[in-house]
Amino acid sequence: MSDVVLSLHQLHKRFGALQATNDVSLELHQGEIHALIGPNGAGKSTLIGQIAGNLRPDEGSVFLGGSEITRMSIAQRARLGLGRSFQVSSLAEPLSVMRNVMMGVQALQSHSFRFWKPVARDKQLLEPAYEALERMQLSHRAWTPVSELSHGERRQVEVACALALKPRALLLDEPMAGLGPEGSAKLTELLEALKVEVPILLIEHDMEAVFRLADRISVLVSGSVIAQGDSHAIRQDPRVREAYLGNDDA
Numbered sequence: 295m296s297d298v299v300l301s302l303h304q305l306h307k308r309f310g311a312l313q314a315t316n317d318v319s320l321e322l323h324q325g326e327i328h329a330l331i332g333p334n335g336a337g338k339s340t341l342i343g344q345i346a347g348n349l350r351p352d353e354g355s356v357f358l359g360g361s362e363i364t365r366m367s368i369a370q371r372a373r374l375g376l377g378r379s380f381q382v383s384s385l386a387e388p389l390s391v392m393r394n395v396m397m398g399v400q401a402l403q404s405h406s407f408r409f410w411k412p413v414a415r416d417k418q419l420l421e422p423a424y425e426a427l428e429r430m431q432l433s434h435r436a437w438t439p440v441s442e443l444s445h446g447e448r449r450q451v452e453v454a455c456a457l458a459l460k461p462r463a464l465l466l467d468e469p470m471a472g473l474g475p476e477g478s479a480k481l482t483e484l485l486e487a488l489k490v491e492v493p494i495l496l497i498e499h500d501m502e503a504v505f506r507l508a509d510r511i512s513v514l515v516s517g518s519v520i521a522q523g524d525s526h527a528i529r530q531d532p533r534v535r536e537a538y539l540g541n542d543d544a
């Protein structure tokens with residue numbers, strides 16, 4: 295049986311004359327972290343948009359767990375099990391950590407009768423939220439306002455928000471951005487443990503984290519995947535060194 299959870303087939307996306315995605319195919323397998331890297335303007339966000347549903351590809355298709363999702367809305371994709379975090383935080387600062395995670399679950403469940411019940415006492419919201427916080431080692435901060443959290447903890451809450459929806463696959467867009475070495479090391483450790491349950495497509499500029507975490511790396515340059523392989527193969531690949539890493543960093 296195939297263990298492919300998410301797959302892209304020959305995606306193309308143009309903005310006027312610019313080919314922002316050029317024949318991109320890749321797979322995310324059960325139990326792995328697949329990192330997508332590339333220099334600024336390589337087309338990472340454009341690709342993520344096509345997976346998440348913000349952008350429609352001109353050609354090609356996207357599959358999640360065997361279902362084609364290419365033309366589905368963002369909400370339909372989320373209901374089918376595509377979880378994601380964002381480059382820019384969308385947490386409500388004055389509210390507690392738990393409340394933030396529960397609101398995410400509520401938005402997805404979106405049954406109108408829920409309005410009759412106070413959110414904070416709704417078991418169907420509380421349980422998945424608490425479970426997600428435990429997996430991100432944040433249950434001790436459940437009732438703390440987000441405004442009192444460190445930057446690193448906020449990132450953990452963002453991942454917990456995605457996790458509470460029990461996704462089949464997670465799309466993480468620069469989760470390490472702005473974190474110091476300590477926050478970055480903590481999140482790296484958490485993601486390493488998480489991938490066993492939920493495979494992760496990781497877009498990340500922090501190369502140390504990428505090389506530590508990724509089972510597989512795809513390198514995007516000018517909209518095309520120029521190399522795919524494990525950390526060792528990518529570090530050694532002369533096309534990658536030239537196009538992206540620079541000989542000093544590799």
Ligand SMILES: Nc1ncnc2c1ncn2[C@@H]1O[C@H](COP(=O)(O)OP(=O)(O)OP(=O)(O)O)[C@@H](O)[C@H]1O
Binds near residue numbers: 312333334335339
């Ligand atoms: N809506 C748009 N209209 C026109 N051009 C766009 C649009 N969105 C992105 N582009 C262009 O497409 C190319 C790829 O951009 P994209 O943001 O996907 O790259 P990126 O790899 O995510 O870059 P970064 O690492 O800087 O975020 C760039 O040349 C960008 O200017």
